[in-house]
Amino acid sequence: MKGKTPAESASTVTLVMQLIHANSAGFIHGGEIMKLVDTTAGVASMRHSNGRVVTVEVDSLTFLAPVHIGDLVTLDAVVTQAWRSSMEVEVRVKREDPRTGDQEQTTTAYLTMVAVDEDGRPVRVPEVLAETQDDIRRQREANLRREERIRIRARLESEA
Amino acid sequence: MKGKTPAESASTVTLVMQLIHANSAGFIHGGEIMKLVDTTAGVASMRHSNGRVVTVEVDSLTFLAPVHIGDLVTLDAVVTQAWRSSMEVEVRVKREDPRTGDQEQTTTAYLTMVAVDEDGRPVRVPEVLAETQDDIRRQREANLRREERIRIRARLESEA
Amino acid sequence: MKGKTPAESASTVTLVMQLIHANSAGFIHGGEIMKLVDTTAGVASMRHSNGRVVTVEVDSLTFLAPVHIGDLVTLDAVVTQAWRSSMEVEVRVKREDPRTGDQEQTTTAYLTMVAVDEDGRPVRVPEVLAETQDDIRRQREANLRREERIRIRARLESEA
Amino acid sequence: MKGKTPAESASTVTLVMQLIHANSAGFIHGGEIMKLVDTTAGVASMRHSNGRVVTVEVDSLTFLAPVHIGDLVTLDAVVTQAWRSSMEVEVRVKREDPRTGDQEQTTTAYLTMVAVDEDGRPVRVPEVLAETQDDIRRQREANLRREERIRIRARLESEA
Amino acid sequence: MKGKTPAESASTVTLVMQLIHANSAGFIHGGEIMKLVDTTAGVASMRHSNGRVVTVEVDSLTFLAPVHIGDLVTLDAVVTQAWRSSMEVEVRVKREDPRTGDQEQTTTAYLTMVAVDEDGRPVRVPEVLAETQDDIRRQREANLRREERIRIRARLESEA
Amino acid sequence: MKGKTPAESASTVTLVMQLIHANSAGFIHGGEIMKLVDTTAGVASMRHSNGRVVTVEVDSLTFLAPVHIGDLVTLDAVVTQAWRSSMEVEVRVKREDPRTGDQEQTTTAYLTMVAVDEDGRPVRVPEVLAETQDDIRRQREANLRREERIRIRARLESEA
Numbered sequence: 001m002k003g004k005t006p007a008e009s010a011s012t013v014t015l016v017m018q019l020i021h022a023n024s025a026g027f028i029h030g031g032e033i034m035k036l037v038d039t040t041a042g043v044a045s046m047r048h049s050n051g052r053v054v055t056v057e058v059d060s061l062t063f064l065a066p067v068h069i070g071d072l073v074t075l076d077a078v079v080t081q082a083w084r085s086s087m088e089v090e091v092r093v094k095r096e097d098p099r100t101g102d103q104e105q106t107t108t109a110y111l112t113m114v115a116v117d118e119d120g121r122p123v124r125v126p127e128v129l130a131e132t133q134d135d136i137r138r139q140r141e142a143n144l145r146r147e148e149r150i151r152i153r154a155r156l157e158s159e160a
Numbered sequence: 161m162k163g164k165t166p167a168e169s170a171s172t173v174t175l176v177m178q179l180i181h182a183n184s185a186g187f188i189h190g191g192e193i194m195k196l197v198d199t200t201a202g203v204a205s206m207r208h209s210n211g212r213v214v215t216v217e218v219d220s221l222t223f224l225a226p227v228h229i230g231d232l233v234t235l236d237a238v239v240t241q242a243w244r245s246s247m248e249v250e251v252r253v254k255r256e257d258p259r260t261g262d263q264e265q266t267t268t269a270y271l272t273m274v275a276v277d278e279d280g281r282p283v284r285v286p287e288v289l290a291e292t293q294d295d296i297r298r299q300r301e302a303n304l305r306r307e308e309r310i311r312i313r314a315r316l317e318s319e320a
Numbered sequence: 321m322k323g324k325t326p327a328e329s330a331s332t333v334t335l336v337m338q339l340i341h342a343n344s345a346g347f348i349h350g351g352e353i354m355k356l357v358d359t360t361a362g363v364a365s366m367r368h369s370n371g372r373v374v375t376v377e378v379d380s381l382t383f384l385a386p387v388h389i390g391d392l393v394t395l396d397a398v399v400t401q402a403w404r405s406s407m408e409v410e411v412r413v414k415r416e417d418p419r420t421g422d423q424e425q426t427t428t429a430y431l432t433m434v435a436v437d438e439d440g441r442p443v444r445v446p447e448v449l450a451e452t453q454d455d456i457r458r459q460r461e462a463n464l465r466r467e468e469r470i471r472i473r474a475r476l477e478s479e480a
Numbered sequence: 481m482k483g484k485t486p487a488e489s490a491s492t493v494t495l496v497m498q499l500i501h502a503n504s505a506g507f508i509h510g511g512e513i514m515k516l517v518d519t520t521a522g523v524a525s526m527r528h529s530n531g532r533v534v535t536v537e538v539d540s541l542t543f544l545a546p547v548h549i550g551d552l553v554t555l556d557a558v559v560t561q562a563w564r565s566s567m568e569v570e571v572r573v574k575r576e577d578p579r580t581g582d583q584e585q586t587t588t589a590y591l592t593m594v595a596v597d598e599d600g601r602p603v604r605v606p607e608v609l610a611e612t613q614d615d616i617r618r619q620r621e622a623n624l625r626r627e628e629r630i631r632i633r634a635r636l637e638s639e640a
Numbered sequence: 641m642k643g644k645t646p647a648e649s650a651s652t653v654t655l656v657m658q659l660i661h662a663n664s665a666g667f668i669h670g671g672e673i674m675k676l677v678d679t680t681a682g683v684a685s686m687r688h689s690n691g692r693v694v695t696v697e698v699d700s701l702t703f704l705a706p707v708h709i710g711d712l713v714t715l716d717a718v719v720t721q722a723w724r725s726s727m728e729v730e731v732r733v734k735r736e737d738p739r740t741g742d743q744e745q746t747t748t749a750y751l752t753m754v755a756v757d758e759d760g761r762p763v764r765v766p767e768v769l770a771e772t773q774d775d776i777r778r779q780r781e782a783n784l785r786r787e788e789r790i791r792i793r794a795r796l797e798s799e800a
Numbered sequence: 801m802k803g804k805t806p807a808e809s810a811s812t813v814t815l816v817m818q819l820i821h822a823n824s825a826g827f828i829h830g831g832e833i834m835k836l837v838d839t840t841a842g843v844a845s846m847r848h849s850n851g852r853v854v855t856v857e858v859d860s861l862t863f864l865a866p867v868h869i870g871d872l873v874t875l876d877a878v879v880t881q882a883w884r885s886s887m888e889v890e891v892r893v894k895r896e897d898p899r900t901g902d903q904e905q906t907t908t909a910y911l912t913m914v915a916v917d918e919d920g921r922p923v924r925v926p927e928v929l930a931e932t933q934d935d936i937r938r939q940r941e942a943n944l945r946r947e948e949r950i951r952i953r954a955r956l957e958s959e960a
Contacts (some may be wrong), residue, residue, distance in 0.1 A: 003164075014811045014843050019339050019659050023212075024390045025278065030215030030271075038191030043814050043872060046898040052183075058193030058221040066280060070664040072843060085281070088259055098846040106278060111190075120226060135241030171334045174363050179499050179819050191930045203334050203392060206418040230504040232363060258366040334579030341661050344709045345530075345598070350591075351518030358511030372503075376512030377540040424549060431510075438505065440546060448530060464635075472628055495693045499819050523654050523712060526738040548748050550824045578686040638741060663852075665918065670855030670911075674865030692823075695830030698861040706854060706920060744870060750832030751830075758825070786953055794942075 006078045006135050009047035011109040013040050014074045017067055018060075022134055027065040033093060033107055036075055037061065041089040041111040044077035049115035049125040057112040058088070059149060065095065065106045070083035072096040073106075081142035086114045088142045110145060162222040163287040165293050176258075191246055193253060193267055195220065196235055200269040201249040202258055204209035204237035209275035209285040214304045216246070217272040219309060221238045225255065225266045232256040233266075241302035245282035246274045249293050249300045270305060323447040324416045326398045329367035333360050336418075337387055348387040348466050351414060353427055356395055357381065361409040361431040364397035368407055369435035376406070376465040377432040381471060385415065385426045392416040393426075401462035406434045406461045408412035430465060483609040486558045486618070489527035493520050494554045497547055506568065508547040512574060513587055516555055517541065519548075519592040521569040523556035528567055529595035529605040536566070537592040539629060545586045552576040553586075561622035564595045565602035570620045590625060643767040646718045646775050653680050654714045656738075657707055668707040673733060677701065681729040681751040684717035684736055688727055689755035689765040696726070699769055699789060701749040703775060705735065712736040715747075721782035726754045726764035728782045761786035803927040806878045808934050809847035813840050817867055817899075833893060833907055836875055836931040837861065840909040841889040844877035848887055849904040851913035853917040856886070857912040859949060865895065865906045873906075881942035885922035886914045888942045898936045910945060 013036065019034040039056055045053045067073060077091045093107035114126045130136045173196065183193040198215055205213045227233060237251045253267035275285045290296045333356065341352040358375055359417035365373045387393060397411045435445045450456045493516065501512040518535055521591060525533045552587045573587035595605045610616045649782060653676065661672040678695055685693045717731045734745035755765045770776045811868045821832040838855055845853045850899045855899035867873060911929065915925045 011814045013815070013838065014813060014814050016842060017662070017844065019662060023336075024339060025212055025280075027197075027214060027280070029198060029202075031202075034194040034198060034218065035189075035191035038189060038194060039815065042189075042191075042816060046816065046872065047901070050899050050901065052185055054187060054223070054226060056223050058190070058194065060218055061218040063214070063216050072846065083281070083367060084818070087786060099850050101850065115309070120185075120187070124309035144315075152308055172332045172366070174331045175359065176362060176366070176503070179502060182819060183816075184819060198336065206336065206392065206579060207421070210419050210421065232366065259370050261367070261370065282465060305361060342659060343656075344659060345532055345600075347534060347600070349518060349522075350520075350538070351515035352597065354514040354518060354538065355509075355511035358509060358514060362511075364508075372505055374507060374543070374546060377541050379539060380512070381538040381541070383534070383536050383543075390533075440507070468632055477622075491654045492652050495656060495679065496682060496686065496823075499822060499824060519655065519753070522656060526656065527741070528711065530741065552686065581687070583641050620682065637677050665852055665920075667854060667920070668833075669838060669842075670858070671835035671842075674834040674838060675829075676833060678829060682829075682831075690827055694827060694863070694866060696863050697937035698830070698834065699859055701858040702855070703856050729868065760825075760827070777926070784955075792948055 001124060003129040005129045005131050006080070006138070007131070009044045009079050011040055011043040011077045012074065014072055015094050016073045017069055019069060022069050026069050028069070028071070030050055030063055033067065033073075034061065034065070035094065036073070037091045037107070037109045038111065040075040041076040041091050041113060044079055045087050045115070046088050047114040048079045048082065051123065052116050052118075053113040054116055054120070055150070056114050057110055057113040058095055059110055059145065061107065061109040063107050065104055067095045067106055070098070072098055078138070079128055082125050082128045085125055086112055087125055088112055088145070090138060120155065161284060161286050163289040164173045164208055164290045165277050165291050165292070166240070166298070167260065169204045169239050171200055171203040171237045172205065172234065174232055177229055177233055179229060182229050186229050187229070188229070190223055193223070193227065193233075194221065196233070197253065197267070197269045198249045200235040200237040201251050201269075201273060203263045204249050205247050205275070208239045208242065211283065212276050212289065214276055214280070215271055215274040216274050216305055217309070218272055219305065221269040225264055228265055229302040230258070238298070239288055242285050242288045245285055246272055247285055248305070249273055250298060254315055288290040321446050324368055325449045325451050326400070327451070329364045329399050330365040330440060331360055331367065332394065332398045334392055337389055337391045337393055340390060342389050346360070346389050348372055348389070348391070350383055353383070353387065353393070354381065356393070357413065357427070357429045358431065360395040360397040361411050361433060364399055364409050365407050365433040365435070365476040368399045371443065372431045372436050372438075373438055374440070375431055376434050377392040377469070379430055381427065383427050387415045387426055388420070389395065392418055393418065395461045398458070398459040400450055402445050402448045406432055407445055407447055408432055408465070410458060481604060481606050483526055485606040485611050486615050487611070489559050491520055491523040491527065491557045497549055497551045497553055499549060499573045505634050506549050508549070508551070510543055513547065513553075514541065514542070515572045516553070517573065517587070517589045518591065519622055520557040521571050522557040524559055524569050525567050525593040528559045528562065531603065533593045534596055534600070535591055536594050539545070539590055539594050539625065539639070541587065541589040543587050547575050547586055548618055550568065551568060552578055557619070559608055560618040562605050562608045563611045565605055566592055567605055568592055568619060568625070590616070608612070641764060643769040644688055644707040645769045645771050646720070647771070648776070649684045649719050651669045651687065651717045652659040652714065652797070654712055656710045656798065657709055658716070659709060662709050666709050668709070668711070670703055673707065673713075674701065676713070677704055677731045677733065678751070678788050680715040680717040681749075681753060682729050684719055684729050685727050685753040685755070688719045691763065691768055692756050692758075693753045694756055694760070695751055696754050697789070699785065701747065703747050705744055705746045707746055708734045710738070719768055720763050720778040724770045725765055726752055727765055728752055728785070730778060730781070735747055770781055801924060804848055805929045805931050806880070806938070807930040807931070809844045809879050811840055811877045812842040812874065814872055815871055817873055818870045822869050828869070828871070830863055833863070833867065833873070835954075836873070836938040837893065837907070838911065839910045840877040841913060843892050844879055844889050845887050845913040845915070848879045848882065850958065851923065852916050853913045854916055855911055856914050857949070859945065860900045860911055861907065861909040863907050865904055867895050867906055870898070872898055878888060878938070879928055880906050880938040882925050882928045883923055886912055887925055888897065888912055888945070890938060897905070934958050
């Protein structure tokens with residue numbers, strides 16, 4: 001199975017935030033952003049694995065700045081690392097004020113997606129061929145986050 | 161400001177999963193569950209703080225078992241701990257097969273919500289009055305997770 | 321077939337009413353509440369009958385108080401009585417002002433649901449085991465409402 | 481205030497029922513039909529009263545035949561009678577098989593709508609000028625249904 | 641295969657435009673109107689061809705006047721002409737101010753729909769039996785528009 | 801007012817097509833694609849004009865190949881030409897089979913958008929600075945399409 005670079009599966013979505021995505025105070029729901037994050041991560045991981053995927057974990061989904069009605073929101077998804085049948089996808093969310101063109105980072109999320117066959121059983125995925133400096137940094141951090149996930153669960157279980 | 165017990169703000173939602181929530185393989189989207197998790201956490205934290213809230217972080221949202229079309233899904237949200245203007249909410253998601261009544265845990269999520277005024281500025285929230293053994297355990301684990309969040313960010317920044 | 325108590329199949333949903341559910345004057349559409357009522361009655365009757373259900377009649381769906389954007393709405397569904405293959409479900413709808421915690425009853429609906437097999441043919445349902453005073457009162461009123469439904473149709477047909 | 485005939489405010493909607501409106505067995509949800517019924521009754525009563533309306537009661541909403549994915553559904557709404565600030569609207573729902581053009585009546589609903597001003601207070605509505613034999617029959621039956629509604633509530637309250 | 645008059649397949653939809661259809665300035669999205677235009681054209685062409693249809697071209701979809709939240713929108717679809725397996729459908733969109741009953745034309749669209757079998761292959765459709773003066777004018781203009789479509793593509797290709 | 805290149809305002813969206821976008825035969829609705837086309841054209845024209853826009857015409861929206869559930873759909877919007885207060889936007893729609901990565905062009909649409917102020921009145925927009933060979937070709941074709949639009953309306957009016 002031939003590996004793929006992160007650039008080959010990277011995915012982008014830009015949308016205008018509307019009344020339908022907002023609460024009564026004009027702020028876009030965190031839940032709406034989460035759904036878009038999951039959708040965009042799904043596209044990148046389907047492109048990397050050439051098949052079906054399911055989301056198994058979302059860790060460290062932070063909202064650094066609120067998003068408002070009328071903002072443009074851009075989601076950029078990139079596969080950071082692949083293991084046997086799982087992939088980590090980083091999704092960066094920017095808001096952009098259309099009147100000025102100013103952009104700011106609002107959310108960064110890391111999702112673990114698993115490639116599955118028609119019956120939902122895990123299948124092998126291609127390895128990630130890190131080419132650029134950014135690719136290599138993302139791959140290293142993905143490995144660190146994975147270690148942390150394993151360590152935290154162990155600690156919580158021992159202290160519970 | 162008078163404290164509140166977790167029971168006073170606890171919230172529940174049970175829904176049937178439909179075609180509209182599923183991908184073409186009949187699995188319910190992770191993103192749909194995330195949106196329901198955010199909505200239910202919103203209700204519990206609005207009840208605890210008597211006002212508006214925004215989601216600032218979701219950490220450790222895991223999907224232990226896939227959800228299918230026709231399943232009943234129940235979300236139970238409870239405020240675990242409150243700090244100055246922020247609250248941690250635990251949302252447990254169960255799936256239930258309506259033909260047998262069998263239930264299994266599918267997702268557990270921890271969200272940090274901040275209470276805000278009309279202009280989006282943080283406001284004080286009541287403390288959490290832990291009464292039962294479960295209340296006390298949840299409060300202790302909430303404090304541990306908060307420490308971890310702070311520690312992980314520091315480590316990633318130093319190694320980046 | 322073993323009977324079930326109303327408590328075994330009772331279902332609850334709490335949601336925040338959003339812009340998406342409202343007309344341009346900020347009132348929540350009656351039709352949105354109706355859809356939630358049907359959904360919640362569906363969950364309770366699926367739990368009672370362990371299978372598929374279809375709605376065959378909604379009678380006396382009243383809206384006692386308007387619901388606004390930002391309100392919390394709680395729907396409580398309980399199976400009141402079962403006949404051969406049909407069940408009556410009562411759905412009570414409360415609105416709650418999150419700033420004060422005050423609640424008021426806004427809607428009460430009675431739905432007749434029929435349990436069906438894969439081909440849509442009616443199937444037998446368990447009887448309702450009324451345990452509490454409330455269970456017994458609801459069962460008696462369900463029988464009265466059923467008599468009224470039969471009587472009204474007869475009168476309208478004779479006078480038409 | 482000049483009266484209006486039922487024909488002046490009558491409203492029609494024809495739609496194709498899609499996956500989005502159906503449960504996992506391919507039946508269209510009762511709740512979807514209810515929402516369309518409320519929407520169509522809203523259009524007819526807005527045309528009769530030249531303003532805003534709220535739904536205050538739906539009585540006798542029956543589903544005579546199931547609706548399937550791919551069916552055409554036509555809703556015809558007509559104002560049957562008007563009192564001080566309230567109107568009764570009849571909504572007839574037909575399903576149509578597009579392959580044969582065959583139609584059958586599936587639902588008939590009677591809704592009480594109240595005309596309101598910007599602050600939600602009831603306002604006077606024009607009287608209904610019954611012209612045709614059908615107009616006169618509908619007006620007579622609307623009066624009977626109103627008497628029944630008042631009588632049923634009294635009986636249930638005395639027996640409760 | 642027996643022909644059909646335009647009146648036999650004509651379709652109508654009237655809806656109230658809501659917050660959910662609008663941008664943050666209160667204008668209804670062009671895209672929402674387009675979706676309704678496609679839906680209503682679909683009903684008329686399904687009735688003409690007694691089967692499945694797919695949209696293959698929309699030409700000259702103009703928005704003559706903006707639509708606002710609270711407006712009533714009426715779409716009238718009529719099949720203008722049929723060729724081997726394709727049909728042209730005209731959809732006229734009116735907005736209506738419910739406070740005054742005033743109506744104005746806001747959009748006129750011409751769609752080419754093709755009748756298909758279960759596998760998506762084109763099938764023959766009945767001819768259009770033009771009866772009224774309007775039917776005959778629409779049929780003549782449909783033929784002109786079809787010639788233009790063919791001519792424009794040729795010119796753009798030669799100049800590209 | 802400084803001009804902008806097409807690259808500065810170009811916008812992209814990639815989505816997975818789901819059950820919610822499809823008819824009962826598994827084909828994605830033309831109307832869903834139209835709505836996405838309008839949304840993506842809206843983002844590009846908001847970026848070009850730094851403000852609000854309304855859609856005034858869609859001409860030549862063709863569907864060259866059907867889109868199915870499970871396909872990835874990518875929309876690329878680019879501003880081709882600007883006049884006083886109006887812009888033409890080209891939106892190219894590709895479908896991609898995630899199992900093979902194969903792509904094919906399915907739709908090309910040309911939309912005329914007008915920049916408006918808060919009261920809906922047209923405002924001036926920056927000129928389009930065509931840089932690449934593609935930019936220049938698109939600008940020339942935009943001018944041709946505009947002439948055609950004017951000429952066709954004149955001919956239809958004289959022959960009507």
